[in-house]
Amino acid sequence: MRYELHYWSGIQGRGEYLRLALEEAGAAYVEVVRLPESQGGGDGAMLARLDEADERQPPFAPPFLKAGKRVIAQTANILQFLGPRLGLVGASENARLWTHQLQLTIADLVNEVHDAHHPIAVSLYYHEQKPEAKRRTQHLIAERLPKFLGYFERVLERAPGGGKWLAGGKLSYADLSLFQTLAGLRYAYPKAMAKLEPAWPRIVALHDRVAARPRIAAYLASSRRVPFNEHDVFRHYPELDRA
Amino acid sequence: MRYELHYWSGIQGRGEYLRLALEEAGAAYVEVVRLPESQGGGDGAMLARLDEADERQPPFAPPFLKAGKRVIAQTANILQFLGPRLGLVGASENARLWTHQLQLTIADLVNEVHDAHHPIAVSLYYHEQKPEAKRRTQHLIAERLPKFLGYFERVLERAPGGGKWLAGGKLSYADLSLFQTLAGLRYAYPKAMAKLEPAWPRIVALHDRVAARPRIAAYLASSRRVPFNEHDVFRHYPELDRA
Structure with a gap:
């Protein structure tokens, strides 16, 4: 199966959780937005496809995955679909539910991190909601990061x-997602994380264990890994980062 | 199977999406917080159990469901578990994924509604973030509700x-959830919704169809249905409601 991943070209975003799973498994996949325009590339073409992608089961937003005739959206749902196919989740119903439960909790954290720089509206720029972002980020760092990462x-x-x-003895997609989330938080809040991290030695060790996996290491060093940037979910605004 | 639902006693909240599924199916379930304290009742006892509920697979937050020895958390994950058992989702993998995808999109909307009255922090009261709530709610009503409900x-x-x-020819848990979400939005923003609703005749008809189902109608008329209130996800603050 050759998967088609449809997501914004310029950010890691929520699509990165899918890229990491596909890369770790050595799966055959193509990022359609990165193809030449004549082959459907470009963010605009992706947005246009969003509504046409599957007339009966349209995605609400990127990312979405095409697998043969299927079109699947919602990051955690896509991971749940890919998990057994890529060997990234245990076989039992219990393992699948628990791994998905962890993933949904990671997704909640990622939403909160996003909203810390966009507390008022996604339709406004950061600089249009900066005082609110400062206030929300203080609570994120003081209360929410310790709650989630704890x-x-x-x-x-x-x-x-x-x-x-x-989720037990074997790597799952939730581990890849926790790696990505820690990496993103370190990028966004280097001062705050330097102070907080010592409380979470097992998460830090998991991060390093994931980063050292051969396919993940190769991916992170490749041009396929979009660098962190300030259009993304994890953004580094020095004025928001407090130790 | 007799299910145990663990959730706050005084609100509909995210637990309501589970109550509606259990009620529609006529499932045997007990809300443990509503039992006498000697039998584990009370919100405090629930919070204490959160961390003990399953040593190996602790829930992050309520709601959580006990089904025999299993403990499952995250509302959409619980619905996914209950769906096939309660006859509230199609049997095929495609039907299960699509219904779950819809549910996750409803959950995203519900998060945005919650954050409209708590844009800065869940640890602060509404009155401590009122100007921000006004600003965010304007964007919710003008941009996000039309996007999601459209x-x-x-x-x-x-x-x-x-x-x-x-999700096709048969009622699924996602329909119950869309019913609840429309009902909540009508409670929170009666003026705004009166103006917006004519654009969504199919959602309104679905709402009425769900409300008329015998078990749902009986549930809504019973004391088991907690009334909407201002400690809940959907809150009516007249100053936020704009036509």
């Missing part, structure tokens, strides 16, 4: 198999 | 079976 640290502490991976 | 209207328009139900 939770994942606890999950690792209790996980079978020595706490290497969130 | 999308669901389009899904119904294209759905097989005459557009009665979101």
Whole structure:
């Protein structure tokens, strides 16, 4: 199966959680927006396709994945679809539900990080909601990051198999997602994270373990990995970062 | 199977999406917080159980569901678990993924509605973030509600079976969730919704169809249905409601 990933070309965003899964599995996939325009490339063509992609089951927003005739949207839903096919989730119903539950909790955290620089509206620029962003980010750093990351640290502490991976003895897509989220938080809030991180040694070790996997390391070093930037979910605005 | 639902006693909140599914199916379930304290009742006991509920797979937040020895959290994940067991989702993988995709999109909308009255922090009261809430709610009403509800209207328009139900010819848990969301929006923003609703006749018809189902009608008329209130996800603050 050759998968088609449809997502914005210039950001990691929510699409990155899918890229990491596809890369770790060595799956055959193409990012359609990165093709020449004559082959459907470009963000505009993707947006136009959003509504045509599947007349009966249209995605609400990118990312969406085409797998043969199927069109699937919602990042966590796509990961749930890919998980068994890419060997990135346990086979039992319990393993699938638990891994998905973790993924949805990561998605909640990612939403909160996004909204910290866009607390009023996605239709406004950051500079149009800067005082509100400052206020929200203070609460994010002081309250929400410790709550979410403290939770994942606890999950690792209790996980079978020595706490290497969130959902037990084997790497799952949720581990890739936690890696990405920690990497993003470090980019966005280097001062705050330097202070907070020592409380989460298991998450830091998981991050390093994921980064060292051969396919992930090759991907991160490649031009396929879009650099972090200030159009993305994780943004570094020095005025928001407080130790 | 007798299910145990664990959620705040005083609000509909995200737990309501589970209550509606359990009620529609006539499932045997108990809301543990509503039991006498000697039997584990009370919100405090629920919070204490959150972390003990399953040592290996702790929920991050309510709601969570106990089904035998299983403990499952994240509303959409619980619905996905219950769907086939309660006859509230199609049998094929495609039907399950599509219904879940719709549910996750409804969850995104519900998050945005919540954040419209809490744009800065969940740890602050509404009155501590009122100017920001006013600003965010204007964008919610002008931009986000039309985008989300316009999308669901389009899904119904294209759905097989005459557009009665979101995921095809048969009621699914996503229909119950869309009903609840419309009901909540009407409560929160009566003026704005009166103006917007004519654009979404299929959603309004779906709402009425769900409300008329015998078990749902009985539930809505019962004391098990917590009234809408201002501690909930959908809140009516007249100063935020604009036609």
